[in-house]
Amino acid sequence: MDFSLTDEQQQLRRTVREFAESEIAPHVMEWDEASQFPSEILPKLAELGLLGVIFPEKYGGAGLGYIEYALAIEELSRVDGSVGIIVAAHTSLCTNHIYKFGNEAQRLKYVVPLAQGEKLGCWSLTEPGAGSDAGGIRATAARAGDGWAINGSKTFTTNGHYADVCVAMALTDPAKARHGISAFIVEKGTPGFRPGKKENKLGMRASDTSEVIFSDCRVLADNLLGKQGEAFTNILQVLDGGRISIAAMALGMAQGAFDAATSYAKERKQFAKPIGEFQAIQFKLADMATEIAAARLLVYHAAWLADQSIAAGGSIRFTQESSMAKLHASEVGVRVANEAVQIFGGYGFIKDYPVEKYYRDAKLCTIGEGTSEIQRLVIARRVLGL
Numbered sequence: 001m002d003f004s005l006t007d008e009q010q011q012l013r014r015t016v017r018e019f020a021e022s023e024i025a026p027h028v029m030e031w032d033e034a035s036q037f038p039s040e041i042l043p044k045l046a047e048l049g050l051l052g053v054i055f056p057e058k059y060g061g062a063g064l065g066y067i068e069y070a071l072a073i074e075e076l077s078r079v080d081g082s083v084g085i086i087v088a089a090h091t092s093l094c095t096n097h098i099y100k101f102g103n104e105a106q107r108l109k110y111v112v113p114l115a116q117g118e119k120l121g122c123w124s125l126t127e128p129g130a131g132s133d134a135g136g137i138r139a140t141a142a143r144a145g146d147g148w149a150i151n152g153s154k155t156f157t158t159n160g161h162y163a164d165v166c167v168a169m170a171l172t173d174p175a176k177a178r179h180g181i182s183a184f185i186v187e188k189g190t191p192g193f194r195p196g197k198k199e200n201k202l203g204m205r206a207s208d209t210s211e212v213i214f215s216d217c218r219v220l221a222d223n224l225l226g227k228q229g230e231a232f233t234n235i236l237q238v239l240d241g242g243r244i245s246i247a248a249m250a251l252g253m254a255q256g257a258f259d260a261a262t263s264y265a266k267e268r269k270q271f272a273k274p275i276g277e278f279q280a281i282q283f284k285l286a287d288m289a290t291e292i293a294a295a296r297l298l299v300y301h302a303a304w305l306a307d308q309s310i311a312a313g314g315s316i317r318f319t320q321e322s323s324m325a326k327l328h329a330s331e332v333g334v335r336v337a338n339e340a341v342q343i344f345g346g347y348g349f350i351k352d353y354p355v356e357k358y359y360r361d362a363k364l365c366t367i368g369e370g371t372s373e374i375q376r377l378v379i380a381r382r383v384l385g386l
Protein backbone atom coordinates (compact mmCIF):
# COMPACT_ATOMS: atom_id res chain seq x y z
CA MET A 1 0.00 0.00 0.00
CA ASP A 2 1.24 3.46 -0.89
CA PHE A 3 -0.44 6.22 1.09
CA SER A 4 1.64 9.06 -0.33
CA LEU A 5 0.36 11.73 -2.66
CA THR A 6 2.24 12.18 -5.92
CA ASP A 7 4.29 15.35 -6.48
CA GLU A 8 1.55 16.63 -8.78
CA GLN A 9 -1.13 15.99 -6.15
CA GLN A 10 0.91 17.79 -3.50
CA GLN A 11 1.43 20.68 -5.89
CA LEU A 12 -2.32 20.82 -6.57
CA ARG A 13 -3.01 20.93 -2.83
CA ARG A 14 -0.52 23.80 -2.39
CA THR A 15 -1.96 25.74 -5.33
CA VAL A 16 -5.56 25.43 -4.11
CA ARG A 17 -4.55 26.26 -0.53
CA GLU A 18 -2.67 29.40 -1.61
CA PHE A 19 -5.58 30.43 -3.82
CA ALA A 20 -8.14 29.86 -1.05
CA GLU A 21 -6.08 31.76 1.51
CA SER A 22 -5.37 34.72 -0.73
CA GLU A 23 -8.58 35.04 -2.78
CA ILE A 24 -11.31 33.55 -0.60
CA ALA A 25 -10.28 33.99 3.06
CA PRO A 26 -10.40 37.82 3.06
CA HIS A 27 -14.09 37.79 1.99
CA VAL A 28 -15.46 34.81 3.88
CA MET A 29 -17.30 36.62 6.66
CA GLU A 30 -18.56 39.40 4.39
CA TRP A 31 -20.11 36.83 2.02
CA ASP A 32 -21.45 34.79 4.94
CA GLU A 33 -23.09 37.72 6.73
CA ALA A 34 -24.71 39.03 3.57
CA SER A 35 -25.56 35.56 2.17
CA GLN A 36 -23.72 36.82 -0.89
CA PHE A 37 -23.03 34.36 -3.69
CA PRO A 38 -19.33 34.74 -4.57
CA SER A 39 -19.76 35.23 -8.32
CA GLU A 40 -16.40 36.98 -8.63
CA ILE A 41 -14.55 33.84 -7.59
CA LEU A 42 -15.96 31.62 -10.35
CA PRO A 43 -13.75 32.85 -13.24
CA LYS A 44 -10.71 32.33 -11.00
CA LEU A 45 -11.81 28.80 -10.11
CA ALA A 46 -12.30 28.16 -13.83
CA GLU A 47 -8.83 29.48 -14.63
CA LEU A 48 -7.33 26.99 -12.18
CA GLY A 49 -9.33 24.16 -13.77
CA LEU A 50 -11.28 23.65 -10.53
CA LEU A 51 -14.70 23.59 -12.18
CA GLY A 52 -13.90 20.48 -14.21
CA VAL A 53 -11.27 18.54 -12.27
CA ILE A 54 -12.62 15.04 -12.98
CA PHE A 55 -13.45 15.39 -16.68
CA PRO A 56 -11.16 14.46 -19.56
CA GLU A 57 -9.43 17.29 -21.39
CA LYS A 58 -11.40 16.32 -24.49
CA TYR A 59 -14.53 17.52 -22.68
CA GLY A 60 -13.00 20.71 -21.30
CA GLY A 61 -11.85 19.21 -17.99
CA ALA A 62 -8.51 19.08 -16.21
CA GLY A 63 -8.14 15.36 -16.96
CA LEU A 64 -7.53 14.48 -13.31
CA GLY A 65 -9.22 12.04 -10.94
CA TYR A 66 -11.26 11.85 -7.76
CA ILE A 67 -8.20 12.06 -5.49
CA GLU A 68 -7.37 15.45 -7.02
CA TYR A 69 -11.05 16.43 -6.87
CA ALA A 70 -11.23 15.51 -3.16
CA LEU A 71 -8.02 17.46 -2.48
CA ALA A 72 -9.40 20.54 -4.24
CA ILE A 73 -12.77 20.42 -2.43
CA GLU A 74 -10.99 19.79 0.89
CA GLU A 75 -8.71 22.80 0.47
CA LEU A 76 -11.48 25.14 -0.69
CA SER A 77 -13.69 24.04 2.21
CA ARG A 78 -10.87 24.42 4.71
CA VAL A 79 -11.31 28.13 4.03
CA ASP A 80 -14.98 28.30 3.01
CA GLY A 81 -17.47 25.43 2.87
CA SER A 82 -19.77 27.56 0.70
CA VAL A 83 -17.23 27.63 -2.11
CA GLY A 84 -16.77 23.89 -1.61
CA ILE A 85 -20.48 23.15 -2.08
CA ILE A 86 -20.82 25.47 -5.09
CA VAL A 87 -18.02 23.58 -6.86
CA ALA A 88 -19.27 20.17 -5.69
CA ALA A 89 -22.89 20.62 -6.88
CA HIS A 90 -21.65 21.98 -10.19
CA THR A 91 -19.07 19.22 -10.74
CA SER A 92 -20.08 15.91 -9.26
CA LEU A 93 -23.86 16.35 -9.50
CA CYS A 94 -24.75 18.40 -12.60
CA THR A 95 -21.74 18.02 -14.90
CA ASN A 96 -20.96 14.46 -13.92
CA HIS A 97 -24.56 13.36 -14.50
CA ILE A 98 -24.32 14.69 -18.06
CA TYR A 99 -20.81 13.28 -18.54
CA LYS A 100 -21.71 9.81 -17.27
CA PHE A 101 -25.13 9.37 -18.85
CA GLY A 102 -25.29 11.90 -21.68
CA ASN A 103 -24.73 11.09 -25.34
CA GLU A 104 -21.77 12.48 -27.26
CA ALA A 105 -23.71 15.51 -28.52
CA GLN A 106 -24.80 16.36 -24.95
CA ARG A 107 -21.26 15.95 -23.66
CA LEU A 108 -19.93 18.33 -26.29
CA LYS A 109 -22.74 20.84 -25.90
CA TYR A 110 -22.94 20.91 -22.11
CA VAL A 111 -20.00 19.20 -20.41
CA VAL A 112 -17.39 21.24 -22.29
CA PRO A 113 -18.58 24.72 -21.20
CA LEU A 114 -19.46 23.46 -17.71
CA ALA A 115 -16.07 21.83 -17.17
CA GLN A 116 -14.31 24.89 -18.54
CA GLY A 117 -16.26 27.01 -16.10
CA GLU A 118 -17.91 29.12 -18.78
CA LYS A 119 -21.21 27.88 -17.40
CA LEU A 120 -22.39 26.92 -13.94
CA GLY A 121 -24.52 23.87 -13.23
CA CYS A 122 -27.13 22.77 -10.71
CA TRP A 123 -28.90 19.49 -10.03
CA SER A 124 -32.55 19.36 -8.97
CA LEU A 125 -33.80 16.19 -7.41
CA THR A 126 -35.21 17.08 -3.97
CA GLU A 127 -38.81 18.27 -3.68
CA PRO A 128 -40.78 19.53 -0.68
CA GLY A 129 -42.32 16.07 -0.23
CA ALA A 130 -39.38 13.97 -1.44
CA GLY A 131 -35.98 14.29 0.26
CA SER A 132 -34.59 11.03 1.66
CA ASP A 133 -37.30 9.24 -0.31
CA ALA A 134 -36.00 10.59 -3.62
CA GLY A 135 -38.01 8.01 -5.53
CA GLY A 136 -41.16 9.78 -4.35
CA ILE A 137 -40.81 12.90 -6.50
CA ARG A 138 -43.96 14.40 -8.05
CA ALA A 139 -42.58 16.64 -10.83
CA THR A 140 -43.73 15.33 -14.19
CA ALA A 141 -42.53 15.45 -17.76
CA ALA A 142 -45.17 14.66 -20.34
CA ARG A 143 -44.75 14.30 -24.09
CA ALA A 144 -45.51 17.59 -25.88
CA GLY A 145 -45.04 17.64 -29.62
CA ASP A 146 -41.49 16.50 -30.38
CA GLY A 147 -40.32 17.18 -26.85
CA TRP A 148 -41.45 17.33 -23.23
CA ALA A 149 -43.40 19.62 -20.92
CA ILE A 150 -42.01 19.65 -17.38
CA ASN A 151 -44.16 20.68 -14.42
CA GLY A 152 -43.35 20.73 -10.72
CA SER A 153 -41.33 22.38 -7.97
CA LYS A 154 -37.93 21.45 -6.65
CA THR A 155 -36.48 22.61 -3.36
CA PHE A 156 -32.95 23.01 -1.94
CA THR A 157 -31.20 23.23 -5.32
CA THR A 158 -27.61 24.40 -4.80
CA ASN A 159 -26.69 27.14 -7.33
CA GLY A 160 -30.38 27.34 -8.32
CA HIS A 161 -30.37 31.09 -9.03
CA TYR A 162 -26.98 31.23 -10.70
CA ALA A 163 -26.84 28.06 -12.80
CA ASP A 164 -26.88 28.21 -16.60
CA VAL A 165 -27.64 24.50 -16.87
CA CYS A 166 -29.95 22.47 -14.64
CA VAL A 167 -30.24 18.70 -14.56
CA ALA A 168 -33.76 18.02 -13.28
CA MET A 169 -35.50 14.78 -12.44
CA ALA A 170 -39.17 14.28 -13.32
CA LEU A 171 -41.65 11.44 -13.67
CA THR A 172 -42.22 10.43 -17.29
CA ASP A 173 -44.26 7.41 -16.24
CA PRO A 174 -45.91 8.10 -12.86
CA ALA A 175 -47.41 4.59 -12.69
CA LYS A 176 -43.89 3.11 -12.47
CA ALA A 177 -42.89 5.32 -9.51
CA ARG A 178 -39.08 5.42 -9.22
CA HIS A 179 -38.70 3.34 -12.38
CA GLY A 180 -40.64 6.04 -14.20
CA ILE A 181 -38.21 8.86 -13.36
CA SER A 182 -36.19 10.48 -16.15
CA ALA A 183 -33.56 13.23 -16.18
CA PHE A 184 -33.65 16.37 -18.33
CA ILE A 185 -31.15 19.08 -19.17
CA VAL A 186 -32.81 22.48 -18.87
CA GLU A 187 -31.02 25.67 -19.86
CA LYS A 188 -31.42 28.98 -18.07
CA GLY A 189 -33.88 31.15 -19.98
CA THR A 190 -36.06 28.26 -21.13
CA PRO A 191 -39.65 29.53 -20.86
CA GLY A 192 -41.42 28.02 -17.85
CA PHE A 193 -38.18 27.46 -15.93
CA ARG A 194 -37.29 29.79 -13.08
CA PRO A 195 -35.62 29.78 -9.70
CA GLY A 196 -37.95 30.46 -6.76
CA LYS A 197 -37.37 31.27 -3.10
CA LYS A 198 -33.76 31.55 -1.98
CA GLU A 199 -33.36 29.88 1.40
CA ASN A 200 -32.02 31.79 4.41
CA LYS A 201 -29.68 29.22 5.97
CA LEU A 202 -27.92 28.36 9.22
CA GLY A 203 -24.63 27.81 7.40
CA MET A 204 -23.10 27.61 3.93
CA ARG A 205 -24.68 31.04 3.61
CA ALA A 206 -22.66 32.25 0.63
CA SER A 207 -23.89 29.30 -1.39
CA ASP A 208 -27.27 29.62 -3.05
CA THR A 209 -29.94 27.08 -2.08
CA SER A 210 -33.18 27.68 -3.93
CA GLU A 211 -36.47 26.45 -5.17
CA VAL A 212 -36.56 25.69 -8.87
CA ILE A 213 -39.94 25.90 -10.56
CA PHE A 214 -41.10 24.31 -13.80
CA SER A 215 -44.42 25.43 -15.20
CA ASP A 216 -45.16 23.97 -18.59
CA CYS A 217 -41.45 24.18 -19.31
CA ARG A 218 -40.89 22.89 -22.85
CA VAL A 219 -37.66 21.12 -23.70
CA LEU A 220 -36.66 19.26 -26.83
CA ALA A 221 -36.43 15.47 -27.07
CA ASP A 222 -32.65 15.98 -27.24
CA ASN A 223 -32.73 17.27 -23.66
CA LEU A 224 -33.68 13.88 -22.23
CA LEU A 225 -30.56 12.76 -20.34
CA GLY A 226 -29.93 9.03 -20.33
CA LYS A 227 -32.64 6.52 -21.12
CA GLN A 228 -36.25 7.27 -20.29
CA GLY A 229 -37.20 5.80 -16.91
CA GLU A 230 -33.61 5.05 -15.88
CA ALA A 231 -32.76 8.23 -14.01
CA PHE A 232 -33.25 6.72 -10.55
CA THR A 233 -30.60 4.06 -11.19
CA ASN A 234 -28.32 6.69 -12.70
CA ILE A 235 -28.83 9.04 -9.74
CA LEU A 236 -27.52 6.40 -7.35
CA GLN A 237 -24.27 6.27 -9.31
CA VAL A 238 -24.04 10.06 -9.52
CA LEU A 239 -24.44 10.19 -5.73
CA ASP A 240 -21.65 7.62 -5.23
CA GLY A 241 -19.25 10.24 -6.63
CA GLY A 242 -21.08 13.20 -5.09
CA ARG A 243 -20.84 11.83 -1.57
CA ILE A 244 -17.05 11.79 -1.87
CA SER A 245 -17.20 15.54 -2.42
CA ILE A 246 -19.41 16.10 0.65
CA ALA A 247 -16.99 13.96 2.66
CA ALA A 248 -14.04 16.02 1.36
CA MET A 249 -15.91 19.21 2.22
CA ALA A 250 -16.46 18.02 5.80
CA LEU A 251 -12.82 16.97 6.03
CA GLY A 252 -11.65 20.41 4.89
CA MET A 253 -13.88 22.17 7.40
CA ALA A 254 -12.70 19.86 10.20
CA GLN A 255 -9.10 20.65 9.25
CA GLY A 256 -9.80 24.39 9.18
CA ALA A 257 -11.45 24.28 12.62
CA PHE A 258 -8.62 22.14 13.99
CA ASP A 259 -5.91 24.47 12.63
CA ALA A 260 -7.62 27.49 14.18
CA ALA A 261 -8.09 25.69 17.53
CA THR A 262 -4.46 24.51 17.62
CA SER A 263 -3.10 28.02 17.03
CA TYR A 264 -5.45 29.45 19.62
CA ALA A 265 -4.45 26.82 22.20
CA LYS A 266 -0.84 27.98 21.84
CA GLU A 267 -1.67 31.71 22.14
CA ARG A 268 -4.48 31.99 24.66
CA LYS A 269 -3.26 32.20 28.24
CA GLN A 270 -5.26 31.48 31.36
CA PHE A 271 -3.85 30.80 34.82
CA ALA A 272 -0.56 32.25 33.46
CA LYS A 273 -0.02 29.60 30.81
CA PRO A 274 -1.20 28.77 27.32
CA ILE A 275 -4.41 26.74 27.48
CA GLY A 276 -2.67 24.14 25.26
CA GLU A 277 -0.69 23.17 28.35
CA PHE A 278 -3.84 21.95 30.08
CA GLN A 279 -4.37 18.25 29.53
CA ALA A 280 -8.11 18.79 28.97
CA ILE A 281 -7.32 20.89 25.87
CA GLN A 282 -4.50 18.56 24.77
CA PHE A 283 -6.84 15.56 24.83
CA LYS A 284 -9.41 17.42 22.78
CA LEU A 285 -6.78 18.28 20.16
CA ALA A 286 -5.45 14.70 20.17
CA ASP A 287 -8.95 13.29 19.57
CA MET A 288 -9.65 15.87 16.86
CA ALA A 289 -6.38 15.07 15.06
CA THR A 290 -7.06 11.33 15.25
CA GLU A 291 -10.62 11.65 13.98
CA ILE A 292 -9.50 13.87 11.10
CA ALA A 293 -6.77 11.40 10.14
CA ALA A 294 -9.27 8.51 10.13
CA ALA A 295 -11.76 10.53 8.06
CA ARG A 296 -9.02 11.46 5.59
CA LEU A 297 -8.14 7.79 5.04
CA LEU A 298 -11.79 6.96 4.32
CA VAL A 299 -12.19 9.93 1.96
CA TYR A 300 -9.03 9.27 -0.03
CA HIS A 301 -9.75 5.54 -0.15
CA ALA A 302 -13.22 6.17 -1.59
CA ALA A 303 -11.70 8.65 -4.07
CA TRP A 304 -9.02 6.12 -5.02
CA LEU A 305 -11.70 3.48 -5.60
CA ALA A 306 -13.67 5.91 -7.77
CA ASP A 307 -10.52 6.37 -9.87
CA GLN A 308 -10.02 2.59 -10.04
CA SER A 309 -13.61 2.26 -11.17
CA ILE A 310 -13.12 4.80 -13.98
CA ALA A 311 -9.92 3.00 -15.07
CA ALA A 312 -11.84 -0.30 -15.11
CA GLY A 313 -14.63 1.15 -17.27
CA GLY A 314 -17.05 1.56 -14.35
CA SER A 315 -17.13 -2.08 -13.31
CA ILE A 316 -16.01 -1.42 -9.71
CA ARG A 317 -18.77 -0.11 -7.41
CA PHE A 318 -17.77 2.09 -4.49
CA THR A 319 -21.20 2.82 -3.01
CA GLN A 320 -20.35 1.48 0.43
CA GLU A 321 -16.98 3.20 0.63
CA SER A 322 -18.35 6.53 -0.50
CA SER A 323 -21.22 6.32 2.01
CA MET A 324 -18.81 5.37 4.80
CA ALA A 325 -16.52 8.29 3.94
CA LYS A 326 -19.49 10.69 3.83
CA LEU A 327 -21.02 9.38 7.06
CA HIS A 328 -17.82 9.42 9.06
CA ALA A 329 -16.22 12.59 7.70
CA SER A 330 -19.41 14.63 8.09
CA GLU A 331 -19.92 13.52 11.69
CA VAL A 332 -16.22 14.18 12.39
CA GLY A 333 -16.68 17.64 10.86
CA VAL A 334 -19.49 18.42 13.30
CA ARG A 335 -17.64 16.98 16.32
CA VAL A 336 -14.36 18.75 15.51
CA ALA A 337 -16.07 22.09 14.89
CA ASN A 338 -17.94 21.70 18.19
CA GLU A 339 -14.70 21.05 20.10
CA ALA A 340 -13.00 23.94 18.30
CA VAL A 341 -15.71 26.31 19.56
CA GLN A 342 -15.18 24.87 23.06
CA ILE A 343 -11.41 25.46 22.88
CA PHE A 344 -12.05 29.09 21.92
CA GLY A 345 -14.38 29.48 24.91
CA GLY A 346 -16.52 32.62 24.67
CA TYR A 347 -14.51 33.81 21.67
CA GLY A 348 -15.66 30.68 19.85
CA PHE A 349 -19.19 32.00 20.05
CA ILE A 350 -18.56 35.35 18.38
CA LYS A 351 -18.04 36.16 14.77
CA ASP A 352 -14.61 37.79 15.10
CA TYR A 353 -13.14 34.29 15.19
CA PRO A 354 -13.49 31.64 12.50
CA VAL A 355 -14.74 28.61 14.40
CA GLU A 356 -18.42 29.51 14.83
CA LYS A 357 -18.73 29.45 11.06
CA TYR A 358 -17.22 25.96 10.76
CA TYR A 359 -19.70 24.89 13.46
CA ARG A 360 -22.64 26.20 11.39
CA ASP A 361 -21.34 25.07 7.98
CA ALA A 362 -20.20 21.55 8.90
CA LYS A 363 -23.71 20.49 9.89
CA LEU A 364 -24.89 20.56 6.28
CA CYS A 365 -22.56 17.66 5.49
CA THR A 366 -24.60 15.31 7.68
CA ILE A 367 -27.70 16.21 5.64
CA GLY A 368 -26.96 16.97 1.96
CA GLU A 369 -26.73 14.13 -0.59
CA GLY A 370 -28.33 11.78 1.91
CA THR A 371 -28.52 12.24 5.67
CA SER A 372 -26.35 10.26 8.08
CA GLU A 373 -29.34 7.97 8.66
CA ILE A 374 -29.63 7.28 4.94
CA GLN A 375 -25.87 6.59 4.70
CA ARG A 376 -26.28 4.04 7.51
CA LEU A 377 -29.12 2.41 5.55
CA VAL A 378 -26.95 2.25 2.41
CA ILE A 379 -24.02 0.76 4.35
CA ALA A 380 -26.23 -1.69 6.27
CA ARG A 381 -27.80 -2.96 3.04
CA ARG A 382 -24.32 -3.71 1.66
CA VAL A 383 -23.07 -5.23 4.89
CA LEU A 384 -26.12 -7.50 5.14
CA GLY A 385 -26.27 -8.20 1.40
CA LEU A 386 -29.88 -6.97 1.23
Ligand SMILES: Cc1cc2nc3c(=O)[nH]c(=O)nc-3n(C[C@H](O)[C@H](O)[C@H](O)COP(=O)(O)OP(=O)(O)OC[C@H]3O[C@@H](n4cnc5c(N)ncnc54)[C@H](O)[C@@H]3O)c2cc1C
Pocket residue numbers: 089123124125126128130131132133155156157158159201204209364367368369370371372373374377
Ligand atom coordinates in the same frame (compact mmCIF):
# COMPACT_ATOMS: atom_id res chain seq x y z
C1 LIG B 1 -27.86 23.47 1.85
C2 LIG B 1 -28.52 22.34 1.12
C3 LIG B 1 -28.14 22.07 -0.19
C4 LIG B 1 -28.77 21.06 -0.91
N1 LIG B 1 -28.46 20.89 -2.24
C5 LIG B 1 -29.23 20.05 -2.99
C6 LIG B 1 -29.07 19.99 -4.42
O1 LIG B 1 -28.23 20.69 -5.00
N2 LIG B 1 -29.91 19.20 -5.12
C7 LIG B 1 -30.87 18.42 -4.53
O2 LIG B 1 -31.58 17.73 -5.23
N3 LIG B 1 -31.01 18.42 -3.17
C8 LIG B 1 -30.23 19.23 -2.40
N4 LIG B 1 -30.40 19.28 -1.02
C9 LIG B 1 -31.40 18.42 -0.40
C10 LIG B 1 -30.84 17.33 0.51
O3 LIG B 1 -30.24 16.32 -0.25
C11 LIG B 1 -32.00 16.84 1.39
O4 LIG B 1 -32.29 17.89 2.32
C12 LIG B 1 -31.68 15.56 2.12
O5 LIG B 1 -31.57 14.49 1.23
C13 LIG B 1 -32.72 15.23 3.21
O6 LIG B 1 -34.02 15.33 2.71
P1 LIG B 1 -35.10 16.19 3.56
O7 LIG B 1 -34.49 17.50 3.85
O8 LIG B 1 -36.38 16.17 2.84
O9 LIG B 1 -35.24 15.40 4.93
P2 LIG B 1 -36.22 14.15 5.22
O10 LIG B 1 -36.04 13.14 4.18
O11 LIG B 1 -37.58 14.67 5.48
O12 LIG B 1 -35.59 13.59 6.57
C14 LIG B 1 -35.97 14.09 7.86
C15 LIG B 1 -35.30 13.18 8.90
O13 LIG B 1 -35.85 11.84 8.79
C16 LIG B 1 -34.78 10.92 8.60
N5 LIG B 1 -35.21 9.83 7.73
C17 LIG B 1 -35.86 9.93 6.53
N6 LIG B 1 -36.08 8.71 6.01
C18 LIG B 1 -35.53 7.83 6.88
C19 LIG B 1 -35.41 6.39 6.89
N7 LIG B 1 -35.89 5.64 5.91
N8 LIG B 1 -34.80 5.82 7.95
C20 LIG B 1 -34.30 6.59 8.95
N9 LIG B 1 -34.36 7.94 8.99
C21 LIG B 1 -34.98 8.54 7.97
C22 LIG B 1 -33.66 11.74 7.97
O14 LIG B 1 -32.40 11.13 8.16
C23 LIG B 1 -33.80 13.06 8.73
O15 LIG B 1 -33.17 12.96 9.97
C24 LIG B 1 -29.76 20.26 -0.27
C25 LIG B 1 -30.10 20.49 1.06
C26 LIG B 1 -29.52 21.53 1.75
C27 LIG B 1 -29.94 21.80 3.17
